[in-house]
Amino acid sequence: MGVQEQYPFDVQAVRADFPILDRLVGGDPTTVGQDDSDDTPLVYLDNAATTHTPEPVVDAIANYYRGYNSNVHRGIHQLSQEASVAYERAHDTVADFIGAAGREEIVFTKNTTEALNLVAYAWGLEELGPGDNVVLSEMEHHASLVTWQQIGKKTGADVRFIEVTEDGTLDMADAAEKIDDDTEMVSVVHVSNTLGTVNPIRELADMAHDRDALIFADAAQSVPTRPVDVTDLDVDFLAFSGHKMCGPTGIGALYGREAILDAMSPYLYGGEMIRRVTYEESTWEDLPWKFEAGTPSIAQGIALAAAIEYMDDLGMERVQAHEELLAEYAYDRLTDLGSVEIYGPPGDERGGLVAFNVDGVHAHDLSSILNDYGVAVRAGDHCTQPLHGKLGIAASARASFYVYNTVEEVDALVDAVSDAYDLFA
Amino acid sequence: MGLGSDMYRQQILDHYKNPRNYGELEDPDFTHVGENPSCGDTIRVDVALDDGGETIDTVRFSGDGCAISMASASMLSERLEGMTIEELHALETDDITEMLGVEISPMRVKCAVLGRQVTQDGAKIHRGELDPDRIEE
Ligand SMILES: Cc1ncc(COP(=O)(O)O)c(C=O)c1O
Numbered sequence: 422m423g424v425q426e427q428y429p430f431d432v433q434a435v436r437a438d439f440p441i442l443d444r445l446v447g448g449d450p451t452t453v454g455q456d457d458s459d460d461t462p463l464v465y466l467d468n469a470a471t472t473h474t475p476e477p478v479v480d481a482i483a484n485y486y487r488g489y490n491s492n493v494h495r496g497i498h499q500l501s502q503e504a505s506v507a508y509e510r511a512h513d514t515v516a517d518f519i520g521a522a523g524r525e526e527i528v529f530t531k532n533t534t535e536a537l538n539l540v541a542y543a544w545g546l547e548e549l550g551p552g553d554n555v556v557l558s559e560m561e562h563h564a565s566l567v568t569w570q571q572i573g574k575k576t577g578a579d580v581r582f583i584e585v586t587e588d589g590t591l592d593m594a595d596a597a598e599k600i601d602d603d604t605e606m607v608s609v610v611h612v613s614n615t616l617g618t619v620n621p622i623r624e625l626a627d628m629a630h631d632r633d634a635l636i637f638a639d640a641a642q643s644v645p646t647r648p649v650d651v652t653d654l655d656v657d658f659l660a661f662s663g664h665k666m667c668g669p670t671g672i673g674a675l676y677g678r679e680a681i682l683d684a685m686s687p688y689l690y691g692g693e694m695i696r697r698v699t700y701e702e703s704t705w706e707d708l709p710w711k712f713e714a715g716t717p718s719i720a721q722g723i724a725l726a727a728a729i730e731y732m733d734d735l736g737m738e739r740v741q742a743h744e745e746l747l748a749e750y751a752y753d754r755l756t757d758l759g760s761v762e763i764y765g766p767p768g769d770e771r772g773g774l775v776a777f778n779v780d781g782v783h784a785h786d787l788s789s790i791l792n793d794y795g796v797a798v799r800a801g802d803h804c805t806q807p808l809h810g811k812l813g814i815a816a817s818a819r820a821s822f823y824v825y826n827t828v829e830e831v832d833a834l835v836d837a838v839s840d841a842y843d844l845f846a
Numbered sequence: 847m848g849l850g851s852d853m854y855r856q857q858i859l860d861h862y863k864n865p866r867n868y869g870e871l872e873d874p875d876f877t878h879v880g881e882n883p884s885c886g887d888t889i890r891v892d893v894a895l896d897d898g899g900e901t902i903d904t905v906r907f908s909g910d911g912c913a914i915s916m917a918s919a920s921m922l923s924e925r926l927e928g929m930t931i932e933e934l935h936a937l938e939t940d941d942i943t944e945m946l947g948v949e950i951s952p953m954r955v956k957c958a959v960l961g962r963q964v965t966q967d968g969a970k971i972h973r974g975e976l977d978p979d980r981i982e983e
């Protein structure tokens with residue numbers, strides 16, 4: 422019978438871990454939080470922007486503040502030791518989760534954006550110059566696109582873009598041309614947050630390494646939704662954000678190959694990252710602390726580890742299966758409406774998101790109307806303005822799925838899209 | 847149901863589908879183009895003045911955008927004809943939402959006021975009161 426029978430885990434049991442999914446919406450958004458004016462069940466399909474937080478992760482944050490809140494690496498007292506142990510172990514949890522050698526290869530950052538900037542500044546400013554080039558793709562998120570573009574301007578390095586084909590995949594012949602002997606860095610998004618394309622990172626890594634270039638994978642949409650192993654992908658850097666995978670905001674991680682991180686100068690200076698300081702000179706802490714200046718996001722780092730444990734319990738293969746199930750179902754049902762244009766590869770070859778436009782309805786109007794039905798989607802350029810320009814559109818609507826979404830929620834989306842079309846027809 | 851359904855009342859949809867004063871002027875006293883970067887909405891306004899430049903004679907607008915920004919520009923264009931420049935500058939956000947006759951959700955207010963903003967900026971640039979390179983989005 423239904424697609425529901427193919428769920429890789431008990432979705433209702435997962436939903437029970439996320440109390441926010443039970444809230445009503447539809448009322449006055451200037452009165453923050455649910456109140457009497459809210460009357461419509463929430464259908465949350467904006468997971469590529471940020472995911473919700475399950476109880477064990479909320480508990481991890483509360484337990485830290487209630488039980489052992491303290492600064493890390495500084496105190497000899499017990500609370501500081503407990504906080505330090507938990508915060509440091511969180512790095513091990515991340516390392517294990519993505520197949521890194523150990524905590525020395527995992528730098529906690531604020532988010533993916535900060536991780537990209539860290540490498541662009543600490544590595545890029547030192548290593549790049551006129552005659553060099555950095556190869557991106559046309560589907561980069563602004564986090565990578567703007568960062569390398571600006572580092573290119575500062576250093577004189579050329580910034581190039583691998584073309585996106587009609588079907589929303591990377592033109593690998595173009596990649597083979599653009600990645601050349603002057604390439605120092607290839608920085609490509611793993612799963613596109615707009616097209617849903619899953620890019621061949623391993624193949625790009627091989628191409629980069631053949632030319633003695635490094636590769637950075639923007640894994641903001643991939644680490645949360647599928648098994649990712651830095652060794653299998655053979656990447657030099659990789660970054661993701663906690664808030665897109667059941668973790669809190671304010672925490673993300675940069676993976677870097679130990680030898681490369683070791684050779685890099687710090688990005689931020691200050692406390693926690695130094696070993697010896699005189700009025701004239703300073704020396705740096707060991708990895709990864711050399712890159713974590715100042716008091717870090719301690720509770721958030723610990724909660725990121727809790728989020729990873731939560732995802733690991735579900736199993737990343739099953740998470741990927743669930744994402745693909747909903748993406749394909751949404752792709753097919755939206756396509757059947759006949760009035761919808763979807764961007765990117767076919768339903769069975771994409772990550773768990775669908776960006777689209779409805780004939781005659783501007784994406785902002787569409788998302789306002791969907792909001793009326795309690796359906797939360799993103800409308801806009803999804804931080805890929807140049808890609809939207811290439812697609813010939815100013816904006817699109819995007820539905821993105823996570824572990825707690827259901828087939829019925831996709832049906833609610835499709836019904837609302839159909840009504841919006843009728844309203845404007 | 848939330849604010850959205852109310853936002854798309856008949857009048858708004860009518861102005862969106864059949865915009866009034868849509869187009870460009872042959873010989874405008876000023877023309878200005880502005881955009882709302884969060885949506886990618888773009889509006890161009892052409893204005894012909896009268897009365898020694900003190901009164902708005904004719905308005906044409908064109909552009910591309912959501913129903914709220916386009917309907918608002920269309921309705922505003924009808925209001926502007928005969929208005930003095932002083933009255934134009936006195937138009938506030940509340941005047942626009944009142945004109946639209948529907949409640950505009952907070953995230954959409956920028957769409958609703960785009961037409962007004964473009965016209966006001968254009969008038970100020972025309973009078974040398976605003977440096978076109980220094981317009982805040
Ligand atoms: C592909 C991609 N890269 C980078 C980012 C930036 O993530 P953050 O805003 O957490 O830094 C996002 C999400 O916003 C994304 O989808």
